Amino acid sequence: MLSDYLRDQDGVITLAQARDAGLSQRAVQYRVRTGRWRRCAVGVYFVDDRPFTDAARVRAAVWGHGPLAAASGLTAAWWQSLTQFAPNKHEVTVPRDSHGRPHDGTRVRRRDLHPADVIEVRGVRVTAVPLTVVEAAVRRRDGAKLLDSALQRHVDLESLWRTHLRNKGRTGAPRARRLLQAASDGARSEAERRILALLRGAGITGWKANYPVGGYRVDVGFPSAKVAIEVDGFAFHSGAQEFQIDRRRQNAIVLRNWQVLRFTWLDLVEYPEKVIATIRAAIAAR
Template sequence: MLAALLRSHDGVITLAQARSAGLSHGAVQRRVRSGHWVRYARGVYFVDDRPFTDAARIRAAVWSYGPRAAGSGLTAAWWHGLTRFAPDEVEMTIPRDSNGRRRDGCRPRRRDLAKADLTEIRGMWVTNLALTVVEASARRGGGARLLDWALQNGVDLSALWAAHLRHTGRYGSPRSRLLLQAADSGARSAAERLLHTLLRGARLRGWQANYRVGGYRVDVAFPDARVAIEVDGFAFHSGAEEFQIDRVRQNDIVVQKWQVLRFTWLDLTEYPERVIAVIRAAISA
């Protein structure tokens, strides 16, 4: 039973788990003294016969704040499999009445979560999928990319709004609200407004919004350079029919000897310098 527990828990075990597996407190201490078990924090140990992986590091950090701690933010996103790389700093949510202090590599956030906001994955509590997407999207390293991916893969936008509204006072709440609003029905118009802001900030001149090119209106045009810019909202809004219509439209504009640049919400929010550099290169060519 003990070996199976250690395998499923990445080599990390708590004192309470060891006791439930039949070990006495003295037996645990003998393992620590022999060097077979390494004490990570009070009541949390790692069996030093295997690599200390990212999963082990995160599990030990969360468990070190007690049985009611839950991974949250980018930590929960990685645990859910939403992100590729584990965060360097482990974020966890702990109840308001907890006594745990912040330690190196850990960022505890005090907040009482309802059971509906939690899920257990591989024996560790983390925030549920909806709340995880909402919170991790507001963190550096998450952003619009994570939100868009989740929406494309079946996460319901109304569930994300519900999770956000249950926790409006949390860290990152204002940014989450803006992202959700952009992902809603106004995604395209929000992206257009953001592009206008970037163009003004870069002091680019000679552009016009909603400019007519042949039988179409393009989002932004530089008429002198014959450069048309089209912006998209979140990818989850785009179906096969919309994709086909956009390509026919773009081909017709190109035939009229215009260069067409396309940018997404992700481009505008995550890579604004690159967007401006591409536009500068196009209008000066």
């Protein structure tokens, strides 16, 4: 039984599990004292005959903060294969009244999670996919890509909104709301209004909205500079047919010697200065 625990749990074991496998507390202490086991936290050990992998770190981090702790944020995203790389510092959410202190390599968030927002994956409590997505997306500069990828494969927009509204007081909630708005069906028209407002606010002239180029209409066109601005939506709204049409459209515009700049709704909200700087550079170069 001990070998099964260690094999299935990346070399991490709790004191309760060790006792179930037939070891006394004295036997566990002997293994720690002789260096065969490493103590990660109270009642959590790592058998030091193998690499201390990212998976082992996650198990030790979560189990070390008690039975009601759950991996969250980018840690939960990696554990559920929503991201490729484990974060350097693991995020663990514990109940508000938890008295434990953070361990090395962990970031503790104190919040009472709704039962619907917690699941168990491979023996570790983690935030459910919808909450994981809305929390992890705000931890990354490319959070819109993470959200878009999850919408294409794992969750729907309605479940993300429900989860967001159920957890409005959490860290990063305002940015999560902006990301979800960007993913909503009406975001494109709102983005078009925002780009026009940005151009007016920056005092940039010489543009026309919905300008015809090559049989198509671009969101904003600078006829003299031959620069087109397009606002992109989220990929999960688009199928293969829309993808092909969009590429044919851009090719037709480029073949008429126009430069195409593409921005997302998130670009316009989060990085308006960079958007304006890019547009200024493009029209000045032409």
